[in-house]
Amino acid sequence: MKEAVLPKPLRRPEAPQYPAYDTAQVAAVLARWADTSGNLLPILHDIQRALGHVPPGAVGQIARALNRSRAEVHGVITFYHDFRQAPAGRHVLKLCQAESCQAMGSRQLTAEVEALLGCRLGETTADGAVTLEPVYCLGNCACSPAAMLDGRVLGRVTRAKLERLLDAVGRG
Amino acid sequence: MVKVCVPRDSSALSLGADEVAAAIAVEAVRRGAAVRVVRTSSRGLFWLEPLVEVETPAGRIGFGPVDAADVPGLFAAGFLGGGEHALGVGPVAEIPFLKRQERLTFARAGVTEPTSLVDYEAHGGLRGLRRALSMAPAAVVEEVVASGLRGRGGAAFPTGIKWRTVAAAEAPRKYVAVNADEGDSGTYSDRMVMEGDPFVLLEGMAIAGYATGASHGYVYVRSEYPHAIAALEEALAVLRAAGWYGADIQGSGFGFDAEVRVGAGAYICGEETAMLESIEGRRGMVRFKPPLPAIKGLFGMPTVVNNVVSLASVPVILDRGARFYADFGLGSSRGTLPIQLAGNVRRAGLVEKAFGVTLRELVEEYGGGTRSGRPLRALQVGGPLGAYFDSSLLDLPLDYEALARHRGMVGHGGIVVFDDTVDMAAQARYAMEFCAVESCGKCTPCRIGSTRAQELIDRILRGEDAPANHAQLLKLCDVMESASLCALGGMAPWPVLSALRYFPGDFGLPPATEAARVV
Amino acid sequence: MPIPRKPERSVVTTCAYCGVGCGFRAETIGGRVVRMVPWKEGKANHGHGCVKGRFAFDYYDHPDRVKVPMIRGSIEEPWREVGWDEAIAHAATELKRIQGTYGRGSVGAVSSSRCTNEEIFLMQKFARVGLRNNNIDNCSRICHSPTQFGLQATLGAGAASQHFDSILQADVILVVGANPTEGHPVFGSMLKRRVREGAKLLVIDPRRTETVESAHCLADVHLALRPGTNVLVLDSLAHVIVTERLHDESFIRERCHWNEFEQWAALVGHARYSPDVVGPEAGLDPEHIRRAARLYAAGPRSTIYYGLGVTEHSQGSTGVMCLGNLALACGHLGREGVGVNPLRGQGNVQGGSCLGSWPHMLTGYRFVTDDAVRGSFERDWGIELDPEPGLRLPNMFDAALAGTFKAMYIQGEDPVQSDPNQNHVVAAMRSMECVILQDLFLTETAKFAHVFLPGSSALEKNGTFTNAERRVSMVRKVCEPLAGLEDWQITVRLMNAMGYPVHYDHPSQILDEIARLSPAYEGMSFELIERNGSVQWPCNRKDAPDGTEVLHTRSFPRGRANFMLTAYVPTQERTSDRYPLLLTTGRILSQYNVGTQTRRTGNLAWYAEDVLDIHEADARQRGIVDGDWVSIASRYGSTRLRARISERVSQGTVYTTFHFAQSKANAITSDLSDWATNCPEYKVTAVEVVRMQARQAADRAVAAEVSA
Amino acid sequence: MWSELRALRDEIDYGTPPRDGAPVTLTIDGVAVTVPAGSSVMLAAAEARRAVPKLCATDMLEAFGSCRVCLVEIEGRRGYPASCTTPVEPGMAVRTRSDRLQALRAGVMELYLSDFPAADIPGGWSELHEVIQATGVAQHPYGRGENHLDAPVDESNPYFLFDPAKCIVCSRCVRACEEVQGTFALTIEGRGFASKVAASQGQPFLDSECVSCGACVQACPTQSLVEKSLFVGGYRRADSP
Amino acid sequence: MSGPAKAPGGEQAVIDVERLVAMANQIGDFFAPYPRGQREEGVRNHLRNYWDPRMREALLAYVAASGGTGLHAHVLDGLRLLATPGVERKAYAGPPQ
Incomplete structure (x- = not known):
């Protein structure tokens, strides 16, 4: 007689376990775009607007609603720089890195802002206040260097001007 | 008051x-x-x-x-x-x-209230669409062909010819897709149209739809342009309410509607096929051609894909006639071109001129030289994939052929000015960095080549076996140019090669021979 | 990672798993199979495969394989290893002894759908010439016997009307009681491809399966009917077609009997079958029934694929007839992209049907009661045959319990696990005096066997398989039989020992004999199959020298097709206060049938035990949470499984698979069966589900039970 | 389409799926060949026994055009079109071999090899290795740069492993999962140089939507996805129950 | 459930007669919608072609002994037809047309 062993573990979970998120808000977004063809980008934008990011757990919900696979939705999310899989800092500062702004000193400005915030491009300050990101052209090339703070375009940016604005929105 | x-x-x-x-x-x-x-x-x-x-x-x-x-x-x-x-x-x-400008497309820029239809009509708006609706669709296509209008997005393909292909295609549905993913640094004319005169774009779209038999349009706007998106949405609502968009435009029996689609931070989606993929809700990966989008485009259907300025130029062509428009410009560069001055320039702004104006006129007379007041050292014409020129080329006229002769391009008409503090090796490296950041990753020359090119430039700058790495960089640029799937990989070498050609000292390389400077 | 070894040798053969019959190149290193590469020229799979055929071949040289014959006096005794000669002689002696004691009809044989055509043919020949009776049956008894009956009755040929590729031209695909993405994955991929290309998909299935809804595949109409109401719903579709006059009159007049159509139309046209009446009874929205009927009728090319969800009912044969009727009424037969097609479970079920492994039929679907047919066999075999039908497998068990059936020669089947009402089967097995089992492993059935003859896997022998699209493909020997003999050789030796001398040098000679005796296989030969890659029957030298892809193109086998009257008769299996839920059974992608093979492979990584799918509301009512052990009791028995809360089943329905012996799913299935063929009603059992004690205690209890 | 596939011989990969248009005659390196309209130049070249090197193309999948080693020259056309994505036209004159083409293909192969484990080049027997042989390029001039050589191997699936170091991001696996199997379990995650094959949301294959049909393994030209059974001791069968 | 009585001489019965009656009735249910004549013939043909003779005989014996309690009327008719000597062995091909 063989030694008594416990049966093999229960079948694998159908989807990995991700942190909880607001499924109702996602459902509302999905419903809003249900009848639009090619609706994935608008859906992701709206979810990000509502939740601040696209939670990994929502990928399955989106995929089911769109009759697509999680892989496809994941592929789309990771292709586009705009979509976040984790929440950003309380404020998002984007510094333009493109040529026109380079011609007006954006490399220097970027270095100064990195020093000011104590984080590099693509990172969030330790206190979670500001996420600093590169952006490649805001169409504000006639007023370089340009930046965007929480969606607001800024022109002829200087370190001093940014510091004032960051203070105003409550950095830290 | x-x-x-x-x-x-x-x-x-x-x-x-x-x-x-x-x-x-x-x-x-x-x-x-x-x-x-x-x-x-x-x-x-x-x-x-x-x-x-x-x-x-x-x-x-x-x-x-x-x-x-x-x-x-x-x-x-x-x-x-x-x-x-x-x-x-x-x-x-x-x-x-x-x-001193010749404003046709931008005639209303800054003059009218952008989303006031009354204002728009008072300044000549909707006359093009009215006339188009009174004509046979095929005649509208021919009018655009006769105007000589070429795509203002960069590729400069004749707009009317593209329309002809779509009009001839048999399909259950057709689309108009407007490429408003203006991602080139130093350009902002699309943004100005959308923010400042959104009706003219929508009017152009409706004309394109009428001419080709398309019933639905998309304006694919980059997410970096929130004000353009808002203005377009507002203008669309106004046009629908006034019966200029919708199931039956002004009782003509022609129905056309459109929606605004927002990009999500991907330069490559300015490539037309990648844009179509993105509108369909997929990764913005470049499609191979053929089939052309005009035959098999959005959702597999024939699709007119035009740039914002191209379509915004259509109403005036229909209004004033092809001949009027074609009388501007010269050779095969017809009509006017909105040129955007940017970077280190004293008077940065939009210059709409007939083709043929020289770079010097633009930079010195319009632009007033550098903003810093220092000597001008380099110009980049046509966006991040455009060549860098040194000041010896300022007398080049800005037309498709002249720039092509010097391995440059008009592109989207952006000119970025640099003063003498610029490090052209850093600019060359940036071109490849940008390509690496924005590559869709589909084809190998672009996906791996852009990273390897950066590494080669770094080695040259560190002085590691510079001649060999320089030679390899040239070979790599050749492979990228000749073997890439789309213009991103194919043209990313242009800024690099032009920087090497005109500014070899910045790389620590010996001065180029005169022969190397002449293309 | 090191560089992978390069295989040394490759042999093209046919997958032994499901009825798709994929072509593979079996590649070996040092004589051991190291991988199976889908064969691009395989006409059933075009270079595609699935997790079973592509990867799960490792069972073939699993340490559990029995490689030496064994005998024992009683099932209480331990096995004794013996030589082949002794085993064969012992088996034959026992069979003869029992026949001498209890009569000629007291013994029987069961052939295996995992064996080759040649082996199946020999098994039925063994019964008829060795046992001198017609007590021969095969596993399609418990799966697709209603197909053969129902399609024969309506269309005149009990097999798929189309080749698989035909689906790529279909505009409307009606899937009934089948889940091809799991059960027939390679065909499922073709179906999904066609759906992505724009074909409409209609699914009739109590479960919301992968076929109903998965990435880029969404049924236009899903009729999630209450288990047991197939015929009712199919008649209701017919009702819509005839009352809305969507039928194809010219087709009917030309290819069928108009009076039969009228008779049928009168039956299904009755208000009894109107969607408004049927809907509530079957748990469906009447509008959905109408939409499905209209889409199917409109086509222009509508095709039907169905599985065990149609056949395994007390009205299984009637359900199949309903499908035949529908196709006839709408003229969806005889062209590309249309037809009625069974999706068969085991690799060679179609072969099992074709080769006469039936108590009432000889090779080629011809009745043993037909003197002329029997005569042709008698002349070829030089022996007089029993003119009366023999016992069917379930009736053999019944007879065993009644004391009149005492011995069985079972080839590659595991009825103890696979057949319904397990307690009944076990009692029957225990009552027999000699059970001869020929298999790879000591299966559940082996517990009741007296003689064990170690068989050979499909990688170890030559022969042919016939897949669900009637395609006969080559099975080639990749490595030598582990126990020394190919299965057909064992049967030949047993036949000789029974006193009927036969000799074959190679299975090709057996196929030649099949060709001589069966019109559909008349033109078949190893040489032709070798040349063409595979050949679909009917194949005959005169009309179809290279076989036939689409049946019924010009006429039906009987000239015209028949409409059958398909009145709905509810199953006797009813829910009650005591058994309020309906259990339905099926299969999962990574496991196969009773699991004998796949349980011995890495496929366990996906599915290591049978689970009970239960709707969230039903679970809540019973205090069951996901992963709880539950006991499932029916009127016939009980077992226990872990529960999985699932959106795929509707409220009131529970679902499980029967891949694992320890699950004993068939302890609870009923002994009700199809009226015409005794195909068991696996798909409908009234049950109650109760949460077992604390999870850990249940774990221990089950562990103890399993290891005992 | 399938009916045409039947005509294919097993050992030849025509690179793109067969079509069934009217016959079109063209020349490949001067050899006249007739194929159905809609066929690719690549297919015509294979038909003419002038096969072009290829990595992202296989006749089980629709053309994709990403690998850029199948470039050819066509008389009267600028540039070097990919033969897999260029449909044949009557009278077309195609050149599949020239110094220029060799240089471009070599340049592309060098890029591939610059992100491929050097130790796995000699002795390998994948399609990539066939192209390495055909182009004669077995090393690259780029030294050690950014790469994916240290990405961990995914061994979660019982039957095959995924070694991202050997992945050339040709998407054949992704496309096979979509076109052949219809499961859509794979994708490319990220973009540009960071592009990598991912199962579902970047999970181990076993935890993803993958149904282990093997279409991706079959499609992979580099043995980045490869059967474990081909490695000595790399694979254990399941315990018997 | 009102079942039939036990078959006489139960020891010889190949199958429990209760089960045979149920099976025969199931067959009868199928043929019920057919017109009189075809109905009985259908039952007869089916039993003739598909049933082991011992099963038929057991059922006929049961009918003879019990009068066929529990069997549908037209199934009984079919059984009588089956018992009629001289009826040719006709291959089953659906109900007679």
Whole structure:
């Protein structure tokens, strides 16, 4: 007689376990775009607007609603720089890195802002206040260097001007 | 009641136009002045933004750049009556920068209220669409063919010929897809159209739809342009309400509607096939051609894919006739081109001119030289994939052929000016860095080549076996140019090669021979 | 990672798993199979495969394989290893002894759908010439016997009307009681491809399966009917077609009997079958029934694929007839992209049907009661045959319990696990005096066997398989039989020992004999199959020298087709207060049938035990949470499984698979069966589900039970 | 389409799926060949026994055009079109071999090899290795740069492993999962140089939507996805129950 | 459930007669919608072609002994037809047309 062993573990979970998120808000977004063809980008934008990011757990919900696979939705999310899989800092500062702004000193400005915030491009300050990101052209090339703070375009940016604005929105 | 125009263009907003408008309103109330603040858009004279224009019997008098703090002073100086002030620039239409232009597509820029249909019609709007609807669709196509209009997005393919292909295709549905993913640094003309005169784009789309048998349109706008997106949405609602968009336009039996689609931070989606993939809700991966989008485009259906400025140029062609439009320009570069001056330039702004204006005229006469006041050292024409020129090439005329002869391109008409502090090796490296960041990753020359090119440049700059790495860089650039799937990989070498050609010293390389400079 | 070894040798053969019959190249290193590469020229799979055929071949040389014959006096005794000669002689002696004691009819044989055509043919020949009776049956008894019956009755040929590729031209695909993405994955991929290309998909299935809804595959109409109401719903579709006059009159007049159509139309046209009446009874929205009927009728090319969800009912044969009727009424037969097609479970079920492994039929679907047919066999075999039908497998068990059936020769089947009402089967097995089992492993059935003859896997022998689209493909020997003999050789030796001398040098000679005796296989030969890669029957030298892809193109086998009257008769299996839920059974992608093979492979990584799918509301009512052990009891028995809360089943329905012996799913299935063929009603059992004690205690209890 | 596939011989990969248009005659390196309209130049070249090197193309999948080693020259056309994505036209004159083409193909192969484990080049027997042989390029001039050589191997699936170091991001696996199997379990995650094959949301294959049909393994030209059974001791069968 | 009585001489019965009656009735249910004549013939043909003779005989014996309690009327008719000597062995091909 063989030694008594416990049966093999229960079948694998159908989807990995991700942190909880607001499924109702996602459902509302999905419903809003249900009848639009090619609706994935608008859906992701709206979810990000509502939740601040696209939670990994929502990928399955989106995929089911769109009759697509999680892989496809994941592929789309990771292709586009705009979509976040984790929440950003309380404020998002984007510094333009493109040529026109380079011609007006954006490399220097970027270095100064990195020093000011104590984080590099693509990172969030330790206190979670500001996420600093590169952006490649805001169409504000006639007023370089340009930046965007929480969606607001800024022109002829200087370190001093940014510091004032960051203070105003409550950095830290 | 004095009409005071304050732009709502995003460049103006980035410099405080909202605060200026609010300050004027507050100051007017405080002073009991009868003022109507109207939010127009920008004329494209950005060094003057925020440019406040006061409507007077003598025309609009401009003041700029205005800061909110300047407003009490302006009132005090009687600006409502066109009074003298340090910021005063006189009658706006007489500013040489503007006066010397040939504004067809941008005729209404900064003049009208962007989403006022009354204003639009009062300034010649909808005449093109009215005329088109009175013609046979095929005749509309031929009118556009005859105008010589070529795509203003970069590829410069004749717009009318593209329409012909779509019109001839048999399909259950057809689409118009507007490429408003203007991602080239140094360009902003699409943004100006969408923010400043969204109706002209939508009118152009409807004409394209009528001419080709398409019933639905998409405007694919990059997410970096929130104001353009808002203006388009607003304009669409206005047109629908007025019966100019929808199931049956003005009782013509022709139905056309459109929606705005927002990109998500991907330069490559400015490539037409990647844009179609993105509209369909997929990764913005480049498709191979053929099939052309005109045969098999959006959702597999024939699709007109045009750039914003191209379509915005259509209403005037239909309104004034192909001949009128074709009379501008020369050779195979017909009509006008909106040129955008950017970077280190004193008078940055939009110059709409017939083809043939030289770089020197643009940079020196319009632009007024560098903003820093230092000597001009380099120009990049046509966006991040465009070649860098040194000052010896300033007398080149800006037309498709002349630039092509010097391995450059008109592209989207952007010119970025650099002064003598520029490190051209860093710029060359950046071109490849940009390509690496924005590559869709489909084809190998672009996906791996852009990273390897950066590494080679780094080695050259570190002086590691520079001649061999230089030679390898040239070989790699050749492979990228000849073997890439689309223009991103295919043209990313251009800025690098041109920087090597004109500024070899910046790489620590010996001066190029004269032969190497001549292409 | 090191560089992978390069295989040394490759042999093209046919997958032994499901009825798709994929072609593979079996590649070996040092004589051991190291991988199976889908064969691009395989006409059933075109270079595609699935997790079973592609990867799960490792069972073939699993340490559990029995490689030496064994005998024992009683099932209580331990096995004794013996030589082949002794085993064969012992088996034959026992069979003869029992026949001498209890009569000629007291013994029988069961052939295996995992064996080759040649082996199946020999098994039925063994019964008829070795046992001198017609007590021969095969596993399609418990799966697709209603197909053969129902399609024969309506269309005249008990097999798929189309080749698989035909689906790529279909505009409307009606899937009934089948889940091809799991059960027939390679065909499922083709179906999904066609759906992505725009074909409409209609699914009739109580479960919301992968076929109903998965990435880029969404049924236009899903009729999630209450288990047991197939015939009712199919008649209701017919009702819509005839009352809305959507039928194809010219087709019917030309290819069928108009009076039969009228008779049928009168039956299904009755208000009894109107969607408004049927809907509530079957748990469906009447509008959905109408939409499905209209889409199917409109086509222009509508095709039907169905599985065990149609056949395994007390009205299984009637359900199949309903499908035949529908296709006839709408003229969806005889062209590309249309037809009625069974999706068969085991690799060679179609072969099992074709080769006469039936108590009432000889090779080629011809009745043993037909003197002329029997005569042709008698002449070829030089022996007089029993003119009366023999016992079917379930009746053999019945007879065993009644004391009149005493011995069985079972080839590659595991009825103890696979057949319904397990307690009944076990009692029957225990009552027999000699059970001869020929298999790879000591299966559940082996517990009741007296003689064990170690068989050979499909990688170890030559022969042919016939897949669900009637395609006969080559099975080639990749490695030598582990126990020394190919299965057909064992049967030959047993036949000789029974006193009927036969000799074959190679299975090709057996196929030649099949060709001589069966019109559909008349033109078949190893040489032809070798040349063409595979050949679909009917194949005959005169009309179809290279076989036939689409049946019924010009006429039906009987000239015209028949409409059958398909009145709905509810199953006697009813829910009650005591058994309020309906259990339905099926299969999962990674496991196969009773699991004998797949349980011995890495496929356990996906599915290591049978689970009970239960709707969230039903679970809540019973205090069951996901992962709880539950006991499932029916009127016939009980077992226990872990529960999985699932959106795929509707409220009131529970679902499980029967891949694992320890699950004993068939302890609870009923002994109700199809009226015409005794195909068991696996798909409908009234049950109650109760949460077992604390999870850990249940774990221990089950562990103890399993290891005992 | 399938009916045409039947005509294919097993050992030849025509690179793109067969079509069934009217016959079109063209020349490949001067050899006249007739194929159905809609066929690719690549297919015509294979038909003419002038096969072009290829990595992202296989006749089980629709053309993709990403690998850029199948470039050819076509008389009267600028540039070097990919033969897999260029449909044949009557009278077309195609050149599949020239010094220029060799240089371009070599340049592309060098890029591939610059992100491929050097130790796995000699002795390998994948399609990539066939192209390495055909182009004669077995090393690259790029030294050690950014790469994916240290990415961990995914061994979660019982039957095959995924070694991202050997992945050339040709998407054949992704496309096979979509076109052949219809499961859509794979994708490319990220973009540009960071592009990598991912199962579902970047999970181990076993935890993803993958149904282990093997279409991706079959499609992989580099043995980045490869059967474990081909490695000595790399694979254990399941315990018997 | 009102079942039939036990078959006489139960020891010889190949199958429990209760089960045979149920099976025969199931067959009868199928043929019920057919017109009189075809109905009985259908039952007869089916039993003739598909049933082991011992099963038929057991059922006929049961009918003879019990009068066929529990069997549907037209199934009984079919059984009588089956018992009629001289009826040719006709291959089953659906109900007679």
